[in-house]
Amino acid sequence: MGFFSRKDKTKKPHKEIDIQREIKKAEKDESLWIKCSSCQELLYRKEVERNKHVCPKCLYHFPINVDVRVALMFDKGSFTELYKDVEPVDFLKFKDTKPYKARLVETKETTKRSDAMMCGRAAINGLDVLAAIFDFNFMGGSLGSVVGEKITRTLEQGAKDKLPVILFCSSGGARMQEGIMSLMQMSKVSGAIYNLKSHGIPYITVLTDPTLGGVTASMGMLGDIIIAEPKAMIGFAGPRVIKETIKEELPHGFQRAEYLLEHGMIDMIVPRKELKKRLYTLLSHVT
Amino acid sequence: MRYYLDFEKKLEPLERRVNEIERFYDINDPHYSKEVHYLQKKISKVEKEIYGDLTNWQRSQLSRHLNRPHTLDYINNIFSDFIELHGDRKYKDDPAVVTGFANYEGIKVAVIGHQKGKDVREMAHRNFGMAHPDGYRKAMRIMDMADRWQKPVITFIDTPGAFPGVGAEERGQAEAIASSIYFMFSLSVPVITIVIGEGGSGGALGIGVGNRILMMENATYSVISPEGCAAILWRDGSKGPMAADALKPTSYDLLKLGVIDEIIKEPFGGAHRDWKESFQNTRAALTNNLEALMKYEPGDIKSMRYDKFRKMGIFEEKR
Numbered sequence: 001m002g003f004f005s006r007k008d009k010t011k012k013p014h015k016e017i018d019i020q021r022e023i024k025k026a027e028k029d030e031s032l033w034i035k036c037s038s039c040q041e042l043l044y045r046k047e048v049e050r051n052k053h054v055c056p057k058c059l060y061h062f063p064i065n066v067d068v069r070v071a072l073m074f075d076k077g078s079f080t081e082l083y084k085d086v087e088p089v090d091f092l093k094f095k096d097t098k099p100y101k102a103r104l105v106e107t108k109e110t111t112k113r114s115d116a117m118m119c120g121r122a123a124i125n126g127l128d129v130l131a132a133i134f135d136f137n138f139m140g141g142s143l144g145s146v147v148g149e150k151i152t153r154t155l156e157q158g159a160k161d162k163l164p165v166i167l168f169c170s171s172g173g174a175r176m177q178e179g180i181m182s183l184m185q186m187s188k189v190s191g192a193i194y195n196l197k198s199h200g201i202p203y204i205t206v207l208t209d210p211t212l213g214g215v216t217a218s219m220g221m222l223g224d225i226i227i228a229e230p231k232a233m234i235g236f237a238g239p240r241v242i243k244e245t246i247k248e249e250l251p252h253g254f255q256r257a258e259y260l261l262e263h264g265m266i267d268m269i270v271p272r273k274e275l276k277k278r279l280y281t282l283l284s285h286v287t
Numbered sequence: 288m289r290y291y292l293d294f295e296k297k298l299e300p301l302e303r304r305v306n307e308i309e310r311f312y313d314i315n316d317p318h319y320s321k322e323v324h325y326l327q328k329k330i331s332k333v334e335k336e337i338y339g340d341l342t343n344w345q346r347s348q349l350s351r352h353l354n355r356p357h358t359l360d361y362i363n364n365i366f367s368d369f370i371e372l373h374g375d376r377k378y379k380d381d382p383a384v385v386t387g388f389a390n391y392e393g394i395k396v397a398v399i400g401h402q403k404g405k406d407v408r409e410m411a412h413r414n415f416g417m418a419h420p421d422g423y424r425k426a427m428r429i430m431d432m433a434d435r436w437q438k439p440v441i442t443f444i445d446t447p448g449a450f451p452g453v454g455a456e457e458r459g460q461a462e463a464i465a466s467s468i469y470f471m472f473s474l475s476v477p478v479i480t481i482v483i484g485e486g487g488s489g490g491a492l493g494i495g496v497g498n499r500i501l502m503m504e505n506a507t508y509s510v511i512s513p514e515g516c517a518a519i520l521w522r523d524g525s526k527g528p529m530a531a532d533a534l535k536p537t538s539y540d541l542l543k544l545g546v547i548d549e550i551i552k553e554p555f556g557g558a559h560r561d562w563k564e565s566f567q568n569t570r571a572a573l574t575n576n577l578e579a580l581m582k583y584e585p586g587d588i589k590s591m592r593y594d595k596f597r598k599m600g601i602f603e604e605k606r
Contacts, residue, residue: 091544091601094533096520145600152597174488174510176520179534180546183488183510184599187468187496191593194472214510216461217449217489222469236461236489237451245451255456263457 036060038231052272061229061272063136063170063209066118070133073168073276078123079131083153087114088146092179100177103139111138115146116171119154121163125280127287130158133168134215141171143215144178148185151219155192159199164287166279168206169220173213186218193222202286206275207234207257207266225282226266227275228257234266288406290353294337294345301330338556341505344528346537347513349505350485351447354559356566357416358385358400358443361483364566365573366391366398375424378458383414383446384422384494386429388438392570394577397433399426399494400443403484416485417450420463423493427470437585439477439577442494447512449490464493471496472593475585479576481551481569482506482538483558498592499576500546502538503565504553508546509536546599549576 034045038060048055052072053062064072070079094100108114116138122131132154134141151167158165174182196203205223207216209232217236220226228234235255243250253259260266270278291299305326312319341349349355362369366389374380385402388395401418404410426442433440449460471478471494480497486508502508511519516534517526541547551572554561580588 085605087603087605089601089603092533092535096530096533145602149600149602176511176516176534178601179510180508180536180541180544181599181601183492184546184596186489186492187596188599190465190468191472191496191596194469195593214489217464217493218468219465221459221462221465234461235456236449236464237456242451242453242456246453248453250453254453263459265459265462 034062037062054272058231059271060231061209065137066113066133066135069168070118070120070122070131072272073279074122074124074131075126079120080122081118081120082157083119083150084114086146086149088144090177091181092177094177094179096177103177107138111135113138115144115150116141117147117150119150124276124283127280127283128163129283130154130161130163130165131168132165134170136170136172139175141169141215142173142175143171143182143185143213144175145181145185147175148188151189152192155189155196155203158201158203159196162199162201164202164204164283165196166204166206167219167223168208169211169215170208171211171213171215173215183214186214189219190222193219197224202283204279204282206279208232210234212236212238221265225286227278228260228266228269229275230257230269230271232257234260292345292348292352294348297333297337298330301326301333305330334556342528343531343535343537343540344513346505347507347527347531349557349559350507352557352559353405355484356558356562357405358402358445358483360562361443361481361566361569362387362389362398362400364562365570366396369398372429373425375421375428377421377424379419379421381419381422381425382412383416383418383450384426386425388429388433391441391577392574394581395438396577397429397438397440398443399429399440400483401446401491401494403445414450416446417448418446418490418493419450419452419455420458420460423449423463423467426494427467430470430474434474434476437476439479439581440474441573442478442480442497444480444482444486444491444495444506444508445484446487446490447485448487449493464489467493468496472596473589474592475589477577477580477583477588478592479573479580481573482508482547483569485512486536487512496592496596498580498588498595499548501549501551501572501576502541502547503551503558503569504538505557506538507536508538508541509534544601 034043036055039058041057053064088104090101116135119132132151202224204225207228211220211234233255257269308319369389371387386399389398401416402413403416404413478497480495480500482502484506513527513531514524516530518524538550551568554564558565
């Protein structure tokens with residue numbers, strides 16, 4: 001008895017392919033595979049990209065970077081970037097786990113952008129517009145002085161040139177590293193929206209996944225017309241904060257675009273594929 | 288009930304004893320008057336020690352001190368004939384926001400403010416000063432009337448933030464705050480905002496778009512509470528003191544950044560140590576600012592407000 005068991009213990013078992021481990025490995029290899037944050041499905045990245053960054057299984061719209069957004073929304077070659085030279089400053093000398101200054105240098109290098117906002121003049125099927133696009137890759141699209149300043153200038157330009165302004169939101173909210181100045185951007189931009197609307201110029205917002213906090217509670221919800229992408233998370237407080245506060249499970253689909261449409265908070269949900277055409281029709285009605 | 292913060296605890300036995308003597312013994316009895324005299328000397332020594340050099344974290348705690356005067360205390364003490372108005376005409380009356388019209392030294396004004404509670408019961412009723420969308424909609428209703436009737440608006444900020452809840456989100460917390468900020472830019476009457484305690488994020492800004500922003504010396508005004516900031520950036524809510532230093536939420540910080548216009552001095556140790564003096568100082572500041580603003584034309588008031596907020600933000604521009 002002892003004879004066999006001893007031998008079995010020392011003998012290495014035949015190496016089996018561990019499927020779970022392979023999947024985990026594939027998940028880590030982000031160049032090939034991407035996991036849908038809505039249906040958790042593992043997807044082939046190329047296929048997702050071909051599908052305008054939309055999950056083919058559940059139609060979840062992945063956050064996209066500003067260049068992709070520009071390519072999808074505007075006429076080819078029509079986009080001219082504005083206010084490129086506005087750069088962030090670490091005026092509070094803010095330091096959490098890392099100094100804000102170092103964080104900025106690092107993020108600028110990886111994203112090749114100066115802050116979380118890209119503004120420009122563009123055309124949608126020949127109709128001229130001004131656009132402001134949040135860049136979620138740059139510190140979660142957080143609202144700081146540069147973001148606020150660039151949107152404000154775009155809105156002022158719209159009032160001056162009588163051009164409609166479209167804001168594409170994707171942001172986790174305020175930029176804590178800029179403290180109170182981040183909060184003040186909410187009022188600054190809202191004032192500029194008031195100014196634009198008083199000139200009789202339409203202001204349209206497109207809320208994409210995610211649009212939260214101070215961005216929703218100012219420029220996001222102030223659109224004359226508010227469009228959302230399917231399944232986008234849109235809200236004031238984040239779901240985790242709400243859950244911790246009320247100590248209850250949240251309703252199904254809470255804070256998703258569909259939920260907001262049902263509650264009368266937005267005008268429509270438009271899939272990314274149809275967004276350009278819808279914006280064009282809308283603009284042709286209101287300008 | 289007198290309440291003491293941790294760093295104020297040294298004062299508690301001394302002040303309790305003084306209180307005891309005043310209540311139960313003959314203060315003219317030399318035996319007791321001597322003791323009171325001794326105690327008061329000791330108290331002022333301890334006060335100097337604990338309040339002499341306040342940290343940002345201590346100020347954050349003072350800004351939420353339970354014995355601090357709240358919006359209704361200011362209204363009842365520096366205004367007269369206050370008539371409270373209720374309800375947003377859409378869903379409900381939000382007790383976390385108090386609104387109405389009152390008389391301020393002969394000037395008829397609209398008053399709006401977050402209201403926290405003094406005791407457990409009132410705190411629950413007022414939802415700790417955390418407004419629902421209905422509170423901001425009520426505020427807009429009152430501002431609209433004030434604008435049409437040309438009455439200046441005085442707002443008091445004292446909230447941890449707008450309430451994060453399911454109902455609040457469903458009824459459009461973000462929309463309500465956004466609309467209220469937006470609406471304040473349309474007002475042609477002077478608006479004076481006073482941060483009296485805790486200025487918590489968007490929930491505070493929702494009634495904070497003033498031509499003048501005044502701030503009590505120990506109040507705080509920030510994009511997020513120190514605890515909330517610590518929980519997100521350090522993933523540790525107990526790092527509040529570090530976050531309070533990093534966020535720079537005190538009146539002195541905000542004056543330096545140009546976000547507020549004026550600091551209203553508080554009695555030594557904080558507004559809760561002497562309400563009367565706090566009200567006196569607030570009244571003086573309010574009178575000055577109101578008189579200055581009432582000289583302008585309605586159109587100028589509006590554009591001055593826009594210009595004020597337009598300037599906010601610090602960035603670099605390479606040419």
